Amino acid sequence: MNSLEQLSQPNISELDRSIFRRIAQNYLLNWPVGICVVQPDGQRLMAKNWWAGRDSVTHRDLLAFNVQEGLRFGEPTVTYCPDKRLYWAVPIMQNSKVLGGIVAGTEEEALFPSGMDQPPLDLRKACCELRLMIERENLTNSAVLEKHRIDTERERERAEVLHLLKLEDLSGVRQLYLREEPRLLSTIRQGDRSESRLIINRILTMILHHAGDRFELVKSFMMELVATICRTAVEAGADPEEMLGNNFQSMTALASIRSMEQLAPWLHAVLERTMDAIAAHPDNTSSMIITSAITFMQQHLHEPIGRDDVAMAVDLSPSHFSRLFKHHVGQGFNQTLVRMRVDHAAELLIKTRMSIGQIAHASGFKEQGYFAKSFHRLMGQSPRSYRQHQANCMA
Amino acid sequence: MMDLKDLTEAIKTGNRTQATxxxxxxxDADLTPQSILDAMVVGMDEIGDKFKRNEVFVPEMLIAARAMNESMAILEPSLVKSGYKPLATAxxxxxxxxxHDIGKNLVSMMWKGSALNVIDLGTNVTPDKFVxxxxxxDAKLVGLSALLTTTMPSMKATVEAIKSEELSDVKILIGGAPVTQSxxxxxxADGYSPDAASAVDSAHQLLGIR
Incomplete structure (x- = not known):
């Protein structure tokens, strides 16, 4: 029975002193702290080993805040106070009502009981023990606290993954996908499912490498991949509503996936379904146009082609082509063209004995100076040192 | 008597809890370690063939290999006790x-399942370390993996280092996204393998096992 339920009018001021004394006594055996009972507004009622004098309004607010935080996170959280003390608290509850709280506090100096070079006081353990003691006395709603702890843990995991995603270089995976996308699309269209899976497997290998053992990160990458392939499907003519519905269901299912063993069949089902949707719509769409444009660019790299030439080759107005290109490839036409030219030049530098001038020309650069500048910007070294470096490696 | 088909199926579907x-x-049912190993290898071969034919995705292959690896860890002491000896060390x-290590790990796990004793040196391995x-x-087979075009020269350097040591009976098998037969x-190199499943066949071929 809840100790507070014995009281006719549940009120924290009527909390049995003997219960508090028992908690305080046991807790103080292990920890060098002060401990007190406060009302929801932070007003102190009973205390043991607490600091002398009245608490200021600010102080009371702080103690009340600690009780609220203890409830919010489902376990005590340590607050540092300007008076160089640290506090943590557990709410006293009857059902969902907060009647007040039990607060523990210690001086900053007590944090290092055996000297500054020694391990500090295990505050996390101190917090946990206080909560368990109060739960054992049935003075709080442990179910509510547990639920809050689970929620907090989930939020923490989510925040950590978001943080990792920010740190990760997602652009590598995204660029690989964009490079592979036109071929993926055309193999799906041609009904060459085997080749399509091979392309997806290349992307998956890169994803798994980037994410390593961090499973939540693997999930995030997979989510990104599925969302991107769904976008491709819609652009290829699949019914957006159907794709959205499938996508939503898949993402909901993904949330409860906790291991690679569960993830593998999920991914297989989602990818096959999406490829079916793409294959079912053999229309000529923007993705196909961009595929043709990129093929045209590759075939004419050595020529002085520009945006207008490529737009004309795929029967689009230059401005519409520019928009479509950027939307689809993720970077502008000129930027992509220079990248392709530099990649081509790098290949020639390794594979041939052509001079730098000849290579610049063969890669479509009119001026050698511009070639050298572009090459350095994208590859981090000059064409000459790139060739030298590669030759040294081979040697 | 226990049916080992379930074990084959558990390996194939990558259900490691069930497989172990x-x-x-x-x-416990006193089946011979060799028959248990054979059942596992059948499961691994089946998923490997599917992977070779591009019918499954990398994570499916990965979980099957993990299931195999963990089951092997349980089986290994009994295998050794029964006088089983790996066919060769790689x-x-x-x-x-x-x-990059995904492809290399897959090959490593598949080799272990195909009766090879595998020494995995990890990633970024220098030619000296290989030698x-x-x-x-006393390895008879070396597997070199690369995922980046820029590290293909390292592959060449490693092959040269091994050859220069006159370790003539060592076969070198290479693989990885940018690598080709030519x-x-x-x-x-003595051989090239386009994927993890083929790497088992190629290894056995090079070692003259099958």
Whole structure:
């Protein structure tokens, strides 16, 4: 029975002193702290080993805040106070009502009981023990606290993954996908499912490498991949509503996936379904146009082609082509063209004995100076040192 | 008598909890370690063939290999006790400058399942380390992996280092996304494998096992 339920009018001021004394006594055996009972507004009622004098309004607010935080996170959280003390608290509850709280506090100096070079006081353990003691006395709603702890843990995991995603270089995976996308699309269209899976497997290998053992990160990458392939499907003519519905269901299912063993069949089902949707719509769409444009660019790299030439080759107005290109490839036409030219030049530098001038020309650069500048910007070294470096490696 | 088909199926579907408990059950039921290993290998071969034919995705292959690996760990002591000896020792690693390990790990796990003793040197392995490991473990096979075009020269350097040590009976198998058969010929490797499943066949072929 809840100790507070014995009281006719549940009120924290009527909390049995003997219960508090028992908690305080046991807790103080292990920890060098002060401990007190406060009302929801932070007003102190009973205390043991607490600091002398009245608490200021600010102080009371702080103690009340600690009780609220203890409830919010489902376990005590340590607050540092300007008076160089640290506090943590557990709410006293009857059902969902907060009647007040039990607060523990210690001086900053007590944090290092055996000297500054020694391990500090295990505050996390101190917090946990206080909560368990109060739960054992049935003075709080442990179910509510547990639920809050689970929620907090989930939020923490989510925040950590978001943080990792920010740190990760997602652009590598995204660029690989964009490079592979036109071929993926055309193999799906041609009904060459085997080749399509091979392309997806290349992307998956890169994803798994980037994410390593961090499973939540693997999930995030997979989510990104599925969302991107769904976008491709819609652009290829699949019914957006159907794709959205499938996508939503898949993402909901993904949330409860906790291991690679569960993830593998999920991914297989989602990818096959999406490829079916793409294959079912053999229309000529923007993705196909961009595929043709990129093929045209590759075939004419050595020529002085520009945006207008490529737009004309795929029967689009230059401005519409520019928009479509950027939307689809993720970077502008000129930027992509220079990248392709530099990649081509790098290949020639390794594979041939052509001079730098000849290579610049063969890669479509009119001026050698511009070639050298572009090459350095994208590859981090000059064409000459790139060739030298590669030759040294081979040697 | 216990049916080992369930173990084959558990390996194939990558259900490692089931695979490990079935392995233990099979051992408790006094089935011969060799028959248990054979059942596992059948499962691994089936998923490997599917992977070779591009019918499954990398994560499916990965979980099957993990299930196999964990079951092997349970089986290994009994296998050794029963007088089982690996067919040969193989050294594997991703070459210097390359930190990618998914493909290499897959090959490593598949080799272990195909009766090879595998020494996995990890990623970014220098030619010297490869040579030292071959000598130390008396390896008859070396697997070199690379995922980056820029690390292909390291592959060449490693092949040359191994050849220059006159470790003539060591076969070198290379693989990885940018690698091709003609590159293998060019640098003097003994074989090339386009994927993890084929790497088992190629290894056995090079070692004259099948």
């Amino acid at each position: 408990s079935l392995t233990q059950e099979a051992l 050294v594997i690693g991703t070459v210097q400058g390359d930190l 030292a490991a071959i000598k130390e473990h 590159f293998a010929d060019q640098i003097g």
